[in-house]
Amino acid sequence: MTDTRLPQFISAKAAEYGIPGSAVAVFAGGEESYAFHGPTSVADPRPLGPDTLFHFGSITKTFTATALMRLVADGRVDLDAPVRRYLPDFRLSDEDATDSLTITHLLNHTGGWSDYLPEGGDDSLERFVAGMADLPVEYPPGVHAAYKNAGFAVIGLMLEKLTGKPYAEAMRSLILEPVGLTTAAFMTEELTGHVAMGHAAQADGTLDITTEWLPERYADPSGGLVSTIGDQLRWARFHLSDGGGVLPHELLTLMQKATTEVEGDYFGDGIGLGWFLRKVDSVPTVGHGGSMVGQYSWLLLVPERDFAVVSVGTAGPNGIPYNQDVVRWALETYLGLVERDPEPIPFDQARASELVGVYETATGRAVISARDERLLLGFEVTEQAREVIGKAPDFEPSEFGLLPDADDQYIVLTGPLAGMRGVFSRDSAGAVEAINLAGRSYRRRP
The missing domain is CATH 3.40.710.10 (DD-peptidase/beta-lactamase superfamily)
Structure with a gap:
């Protein structure tokens, strides 16, 4: 039926x-x-x-x-x-x-x-x-x-x-x-x-x-x-x-x-x-x-x-x-x-500064930036990955926000990844070292 x-x-x-x-x-x-x-x-x-x-x-x-x-x-x-x-x-x-x-x-x-x-x-x-x-x-x-x-x-x-x-x-x-x-x-x-x-x-x-x-x-x-x-x-x-x-x-x-x-x-x-x-x-x-x-x-x-x-x-x-x-x-x-979807907290400049950077794997890179009191997440497919999988779209920067009462967890608010949740992870010294995006772990590039 x-x-x-x-x-x-x-x-x-x-x-x-x-x-x-x-x-x-x-x-x-x-x-x-x-x-x-x-x-x-x-x-x-x-x-x-x-x-x-x-x-x-x-x-x-x-x-x-x-x-x-x-x-x-x-x-x-x-x-x-x-x-x-x-x-x-x-x-x-x-x-x-x-x-x-x-x-x-x-x-x-x-x-x-x-x-x-x-x-x-x-x-x-x-x-x-x-x-x-x-x-x-x-x-x-x-x-x-x-x-x-x-x-x-x-x-x-x-x-x-x-x-x-x-x-x-x-x-x-x-x-x-x-x-x-x-x-x-x-x-x-x-x-x-x-x-x-x-x-x-x-x-x-x-x-x-x-x-x-x-x-x-x-x-x-x-x-x-x-x-x-x-x-x-x-x-x-x-x-x-x-x-x-x-x-x-x-x-x-x-x-x-x-x-x-x-x-x-x-x-x-x-x-x-x-x-x-x-x-x-x-x-x-x-x-x-x-x-x-x-x-x-x-x-x-x-x-x-x-x-x-x-x-x-x-x-x-x-x-x-x-x-x-x-x-x-x-x-x-x-x-x-x-x-x-949970509501994110207001933009926090100090926390945003900790996150800004480029995070990579062999297949892609997540680019975190902050602009006009907004956190932005962009995604690019690596050249190495394009050689293997062929045509694949990059994602234009989407706005995301950190979640309350959840250490370094975030939700994407706009664009094709809207609604996607993830989390930043820290090393033993407390510095942000990776982002979980679509289940994958992207490590921060020095």
């Missing part, structure tokens, strides 16, 4: 944000509702629909994590075991960190290494993971949560070694076929059918087609999944179910329990096993987002209400606030749950 409110809302919201195409699916009250808006791309007038393939990016991590849990159920993997038990040649630059890194640290983003982009050449998972031996280790494993793609590449390599199959084949036998996801595939596979294109908004308001289907095998476990919106909702319903004989219910629910807490984080209040956890109106939710060049998505579950919503928009950077508004509308419309 289709709730007529849903297509009306997403069409109006897409027009507001300049999103050329979108698909949204909702499961509520035992019923599924779908809505589609717009064409395949600005150059292809075919309408988006139930058979359209979208690139769901990092939502793939929930698939990779669940496939690993099938091996946990079979007694072939121990979540508390060191990674080296399954990958004896695995190395980080710090020997103690290598020895203490566990499977759970991979799943909850507490591995502690710095961001990682591979050099050109062989794109296999084995080569990618071998390259991690040169990464600086910034925190001992288990101490600090910061979003990393590389941990899921390690899991992908484990799946290959333990099943004796390439990652995509292992995923198909462990998860995709048992759950009945008939359209799901990966970037490295030949895609046939109707594929939505991504877009980037230009300064003059025009949209450039940006999606490049890069067949990089190392990226499949962290962000390579392609499917219809229907298969994404089927995936969400699987994680609301008793496991359907595919995975024991106790392991499904274990994935949704906090393994580490986070403060002021974009993704929520805690991290489970492949999922991000957040309370909305005191009700626990479980979710994950996906960002690829020109396509942005979000999947959210409310297990105690048997509810799920999946949203994807085909333009950046406004696909981020678009999905946020869609998910918030669905929570309020179907469940009466309202997510409210």
Whole structure:
């Protein structure tokens, strides 16, 4: 069935944000509702629909994590075991960190290494993971949560070694076929059918087609999944179910329990096993987002209400606030749950002076400035990252404010990152050393 409110809302919201195409699916009250808006791309007038393939990016991590849990159920993997038990040649630059890194640290983003982009050449998972031996280790494993793609590449390599199959084949036998996801595939596979294109908004308001289907095998476990919106909702319903004989219910629910807490984080209040956890109106939710060049998505579950919503928009950077508004509308419309943003404190010059600077990883840099009694946050993609991922938009400076009664936590107030929360962290001497932005940790440049 289709709730007529849903297509009306997403069409109006897409027009507001300049999103050329979108698909949204909702499961509520035992019923599924779908809505589609717009064409395949600005150059292809075919309408988006139930058979359209979208690139769901990092939502793939929930698939990779669940496939690993099938091996946990079979007694072939121990979540508390060191990674080296399954990958004896695995190395980080710090020997103690290598020895203490566990499977759970991979799943909850507490591995502690710095961001990682591979050099050109062989794109296999084995080569990618071998390259991690040169990464600086910034925190001992288990101490600090910061979003990393590389941990899921390690899991992908484990799946290959333990099943004796390439990652995509292992995923198909462990998860995709048992759950009945008939359209799901990966970037490295030949895609046939109707594929939505991504877009980037230009300064003059025009949209450039940006999606490049890069067949990089190392990226499949962290962000390579392609499917219809229907298969994404089927995936969400699987994680609301008793496991359907595919995975024991106790392991499904274990994935949704906090393994580490986070403060002021974009993704929520805690991290489970492949999922991000957040309370909305005191009700626990479980979710994950996906960002690829020109396509942005979000999947959210409310297990105690048997509810799920999946949203994807085909333009950046406004696909981020678009999905946020869609998910918030669905929570309020179907469940009466309202997510409210906290109010920041007035501008404080002394505190602002502590924060101003440039914060970097291998993939991007956050630029913090203060102007006219406002704190501003800009974001730039590094040249190194552009060489790997292709076209990607920088974000113009957006206003943000610090939150009351929350040490160094902030909320973005304007622009495409509006509503995003994060936190600055300090070193042992009390100096600001990093910013958490969209879950990632960007370290301050001297």
